[in-house]
Amino acid sequence: MKTVLIIDDDADCRRVFGAVLNQSGWQVYHAGNGDEGIELARQHRPSVVLCDLLMPRVNGFKVCRELRADASLRQMGIVVTSGRNFEADRRAAIDAGADDYLPKPVEPAALVAALARFDVNDIPPAPEKPAEMPTRISGLPRLKFWGVRGSTPAPGAGTVVYGGNTSCIEIRAKGELIVLDAGTGLRLLGRQLAEEFKDQPLHVTLLLTHTHWDHIQGLPFFQPAYQPQNRVRILGFEGARHGLSSVLSSQMENPFFPITLRQLPANLQIEELKEMKFSIGRVRVEACFANHPGICVGYRLFTGEASIAYFPDNEPHYVAEGIDPKAAAEYAQSQERRIIAFLRGVDILIMDAQYDREEYQRHKGWGHACLDDVVALALKAEVKKLFLFHHDPDHEDGKISEMAEYARKLVKAQNGKLQVDAAREGLVVELAGVAQAVR
Numbered sequence: 001m002k003t004v005l006i007i008d009d010d011a012d013c014r015r016v017f018g019a020v021l022n023q024s025g026w027q028v029y030h031a032g033n034g035d036e037g038i039e040l041a042r043q044h045r046p047s048v049v050l051c052d053l054l055m056p057r058v059n060g061f062k063v064c065r066e067l068r069a070d071a072s073l074r075q076m077g078i079v080v081t082s083g084r085n086f087e088a089d090r091r092a093a094i095d096a097g098a099d100d101y102l103p104k105p106v107e108p109a110a111l112v113a114a115l116a117r118f119d120v121n122d123i124p125p126a127p128e129k130p131a132e133m134p135t136r137i138s139g140l141p142r143l144k145f146w147g148v149r150g151s152t153p154a155p156g157a158g159t160v161v162y163g164g165n166t167s168c169i170e171i172r173a174k175g176e177l178i179v180l181d182a183g184t185g186l187r188l189l190g191r192q193l194a195e196e197f198k199d200q201p202l203h204v205t206l207l208l209t210h211t212h213w214d215h216i217q218g219l220p221f222f223q224p225a226y227q228p229q230n231r232v233r234i235l236g237f238e239g240a241r242h243g244l245s246s247v248l249s250s251q252m253e254n255p256f257f258p259i260t261l262r263q264l265p266a267n268l269q270i271e272e273l274k275e276m277k278f279s280i281g282r283v284r285v286e287a288c289f290a291n292h293p294g295i296c297v298g299y300r301l302f303t304g305e306a307s308i309a310y311f312p313d314n315e316p317h318y319v320a321e322g323i324d325p326k327a328a329a330e331y332a333q334s335q336e337r338r339i340i341a342f343l344r345g346v347d348i349l350i351m352d353a354q355y356d357r358e359e360y361q362r363h364k365g366w367g368h369a370c371l372d373d374v375v376a377l378a379l380k381a382e383v384k385k386l387f388l389f390h391h392d393p394d395h396e397d398g399k400i401s402e403m404a405e406y407a408r409k410l411v412k413a414q415n416g417k418l419q420v421d422a423a424r425e426g427l428v429v430e431l432a433g434v435a436q437a438v439r
């Protein structure tokens, strides 16, 4: 059965288009606004959507982008109609994902002709389970750092020891392949996975803390996403202003990138997390909001061998200026208690330690940490091993080594047992023997 969904806030238009198409054998669904249209498109999965451009709230461009962000709807046609006949609108609609653009009024014969090429069966439902079984992830449970830098990549002679790529960590545990953040380090991980698994189907879960550039820019260069046998699941919380899939697809829109997210051949699933506790296979995960601009979280993963907490961007107990100092201090302390409870006893803590004490004075309220505060936090939470992370792009190798050494001195001064290292690209940590970090 060929089906069409007409999205138009003009009831007359819907009626006229509906009657014409009905006569040509189309089954017709109607929606009076963009929101409802997106919902019905997901529910009925029609062969084609006929969508008006100028609608209040959710306009036709937005409808196109939302539907195109759903990889499982990639075969669905989208035809935009508009009372305006500007070339710029036509181009923008095509850029947003439309297949065609019809200026109103549309002649009945022209409408039928324009939709004829979408005369296919409904879009099949998204597969619950992929046909192919994923390749087993075997070997000792471990984590590997692929990108440790904050804010922006920092390649160059001064950063060869710790590396210049932005946030990306691979975890292999309990048969799962989990990637924490998709910074530029993800490109190197993708290359390694493609080499290691070749044509075998791979299931990868990307767990995102937030969508700042340094945590998502590797995604367009992730080789497994270009291999149709793979499934790439992307999990994260909704952004401050836009949904996760719309943020991730917008960084790949023209003119930023030549291939759109929906054109990636792998089976890509983007899922917005709603719960703070969930599981990836047999790995239990908990999330905790971080003190960082926008919606940003940290995660704690329970792998069996070792628990891992990951807070790449966080400013511990920051006391905001301009409000009652006593209330601000009390609030900061309550936030600190919350995060200590979350981290309590974790084996491995990977945490934002971007600034030294002196630099931090100039960066208060930026959402990144002072090293001294991070060490104090890790000691209070009885963490076993701390990896300083999200290195400042201006910090060269010598500076990062100094910061790690300084952190160890802080621990010693308090007779603490906490081990401290600076995270570096390529470092592998066997989870069964957390104390023995080896390259």
Ligand SMILES: [Zn+2]
Residues within 6 Å of the ligand: 150, 151, 212, 214, 215, 312, 313, 390
């Ligand atoms: Zn960051």
Ligand SMILES: [Zn+2]
Residues within 6 Å of the ligand: 210, 212, 292, 313
């Ligand atoms: Zn950030």
